[in-house]
Amino acid sequence: MxxxxxxxxxxxxxxxxxxxxxxxxxxxxxxxxxxxxxxxxxxxxxxxxxxxxxxxxxxxxxxxxxxxxxxxxxxxxxxxxxxxxxxxxxxxxxxxxxxxxxxxxxxxxxxxxxxxxxxxxxxxxxxxxxxxxxxxxxxxxxxxxxxxxxxxxxRHIPGVLGNPTSLEEESFSKKLHRQKEYPVYTRPEIFEGMAVPEVLTSGNHAAIECWKQDNLS
Ligand SMILES: C[S@@+](CC[C@H](N)C(=O)[O-])C[C@H]1O[C@@H](n2cnc3c(N)ncnc32)[C@H](O)[C@@H]1O
Known part of the structure; x- marks a missing residue:
């Protein structure tokens, strides 16, 4: 471009x-x-x-x-x-x-x-x-x-984003029905007394997908 x-x-x-x-x-x-x-x-x-x-x-x-x-x-x-x-x-x-x-x-x-x-x-x-x-x-x-x-x-040009899947699934994307993305977390698991939602550390992919859908806004 x-x-x-x-x-x-x-x-x-x-x-x-x-x-x-x-x-x-x-x-x-x-x-x-x-x-x-x-x-x-x-x-x-x-x-x-x-x-x-x-x-x-x-x-x-x-x-x-x-x-x-x-x-x-x-x-x-x-x-x-x-x-x-x-x-x-x-x-x-x-x-x-x-x-x-x-x-x-x-x-x-x-x-x-x-x-x-x-x-x-x-x-x-x-x-x-x-x-x-x-x-x-x-x-x-x-x-x-x-x-x-x-x-x-x-950021839509192939190769520009390190992780192309982040483009597919982010706020206002088609995949998220043009809604705002769910909250995101990283380490540590507990920060200033606040824990990462348990489901995200469970390894249960189906449950994580449900959590994501429930937390779109
Ligand atoms: C001070 S603005 C001109 C505003 C114009 N008199 C009006 O009331 O619509 C000067 C330039 O800033 C740019 N600009 C200002 N606000 C913008 C916006 N919300 N989106 C895109 N360009 C903007 C445009 O290129 C515009 O020509």
């Missing part, structure tokens, strides 16, 4: 993408993020990419540098590819949609991270295939939202 990320702050991805599971997925070539700094596509003084919003306060990301960046990526890839825009106005992300996006976004795709009051609507009309929100609240810019979306997506 190769994702072309158009952002004002590509450096915001560095820490997360160089650590843990995402870092290993990148090292293994399973996930390839490529960054495009929006300022590099500006034709204005000092690389300005925003302008005053019409009819309201605030700044909006101008259409020209965004369209230039998008066409630049299309040219590099050699074809038109899906474009995602992270926005609180988009479809709120749920696990079932992550699974659908994973099916649709297998090869190259673009993610646009917004800032200020967002991006000019005409870019959305002309280029954006999927407008995605990570929840009903407003962040200052799209970089964190893009990382949330990509993390949820990338």
């Amino acid at each position: 190769k994702v072309h990320i158009i952002s004002l702050f590509p450096e915001a991805f560095e820490s997360y993408f160089s650590s843990s599971i995402l870092g290993r997925a990148i090292d293994a070539g399973l996930f390839q993020p490529v960054f495009y700094k929006l300022h590099d596509f500006s034709e204005k003084k000092f690389g300005q990419v925003d302008d005053k919003a019409y009819g309201m306060h605030g700044q909006v990301i101008s259409p020209e540098p965004l369209s230039k960046a998008i066409h630049h990526v299309f040219q590099i890839v050699g074809r038109q590819i899906p474009v995602v825009y992270m926005t609180p106005r988009g479809e709120v992300l749920h696990q079932s949609q992550v699974e659908t996006y994973y099916e649709h976004l297998t090869d190259d795709f673009i993610i646009i991270c917004g800032h200020y009051e967002g991006i000019d609507e005409r870019i959305i009309e002309k280029y954006v295939d999927y407008s995605i929100s990570i929840g009903e609240y407003v962040l200052t810019s799209g970089e964190i939202a893009a990382q949330v979306f990509l993390d949820a997506l990338v």
